[in-house]
Amino acid sequence: MTIETIKQKGEQLKAALATIESNRKLWQDEKKGLLKTTLEQIKSELGFDMQVQSLTYTTNSEGINLTFNNGYSGIYEKTKTSMKSYAKHGGYIVFSQAYNGKVFVIIGYPYIEGIVTQGDAIAVGKFNPEEITADFIYKQVSFFLDEMIKWEIDTSVDSQEDEARANSVGFVFGKTPPSQ
Numbered sequence: 001m002t003i004e005t006i007k008q009k010g011e012q013l014k015a016a017l018a019t020i021e022s023n024r025k026l027w028q029d030e031k032k033g034l035l036k037t038t039l040e041q042i043k044s045e046l047g048f049d050m051q052v053q054s055l056t057y058t059t060n061s062e063g064i065n066l067t068f069n070n071g072y073s074g075i076y077e078k079t080k081t082s083m084k085s086y087a088k089h090g091g092y093i094v095f096s097q098a099y100n101g102k103v104f105v106i107i108g109y110p111y112i113e114g115i116v117t118q119g120d121a122i123a124v125g126k127f128n129p130e131e132i133t134a135d136f137i138y139k140q141v142s143f144f145l146d147e148m149i150k151w152e153i154d155t156s157v158d159s160q161e162d163e164a165r166a167n168s169v170g171f172v173f174g175k176t177p178p179s180q
Contacts, residue, residue, distance in 0.1 A: 019100075019101070020100050020101050021101075022101070023100065023101020023102060023128070023129050024060050024097075024101040026101075026129040026130065027062070027097050027101060027103070027129050030129075031103070031129045031132045032054075032062065032064060034132060034133075034134065034137070035064040035095050035132065035137060036052060036054060036064050038134050038137045038138075039052045039064060039065075039066045039137065039141070040052050042066065042137075042138075042141055043066060048068060049068065049069045049071060050066060050067060050068050050069060050090075051066075051067055051069060052064065052065070052066055053065050053067065055094070055096070060097065060099075060101070061096075061097055061098070061099060062096070062097050063094045063095060063096035063097065064094070064095050065092050065093060065094035065095070066092065066093050066141065066144075067090050067091070067092035067093075068090025068091055068092070068110065068148070069090055070087055070088065070089050070090055071087070071088055071090070072085055072086075072087065072088065073085070073086045073087060073088035073112045073115065074088075075112065075115055086112050086113055086114055086115050087112070087113045088110055088111075088112050088113075089110055089111050089112075089113065089118070090110050091107070091108055091109050091110040091144075091147070091148050091151065092107070092108045093105065093106070093107050093108075093140065093141060093144040094106045094108070095132070095137075095140075098126065101129060102126050102127060102128060102129070103126070103127050103128075103129055103131075103132060104123060104124075104125070104126050104127075105123070105124040105125055105126075105127065105140050106121050106122065106123050106124065107121060107122050107124060107143075107144050107147055108121040109121070109147070109148075109151050110148070110151060119151075122147075124140065124143065
């Protein structure tokens with residue numbers, strides 16, 4: 001090992017730190033606003049009960065998300081004296097700034113309190129801020145909506161819970177009916 005090797009490593013570290021500062025500046029000056037504006041437009045066009053949130057409590061680790069608001073699931077439990085409604089907590093997509101100024105895209109799934117457990121959020125990817133354009137945002141939201149459609153139609157969590165519930169009362173999924 002030589003001092004020249006150490007100096008080269010030092011230059012590489014300086015370049016990495018400069019990239020982080022550049023990423024953070026681009027986020028603050030352009031991309032955060034573009035995300036908020038584009039997600040607000042999408043929310044308006046979709047017409048669902050949604051909100052766009054700026055998660056700005058930690059500087060240089062901020063996020064902008066689009067989330068479905070919590071609401072009624074349509075599932076009720078009757079007792080002798082009352083009726084309990086189960087809340088549905090909405091899914092979300094978040095564009096979150098990482099420690100190095102790159103941007104994570106994360107999707108979280110809905111769940112129904114006491115009925116359907118919350119699935120694990122998925123990290124769609126980590127992107128350089130330069131990649132964040134309106135078209136990029138549309139593509140990510142399109143993927144998010146695909147995931148919400150899948151969840152609403154049939155999720156692996158739902159299927160497992162439905163199967164367990166049905167099995168508990170004597171039904172068995174996956175068996176072929178006897179031939180006639």
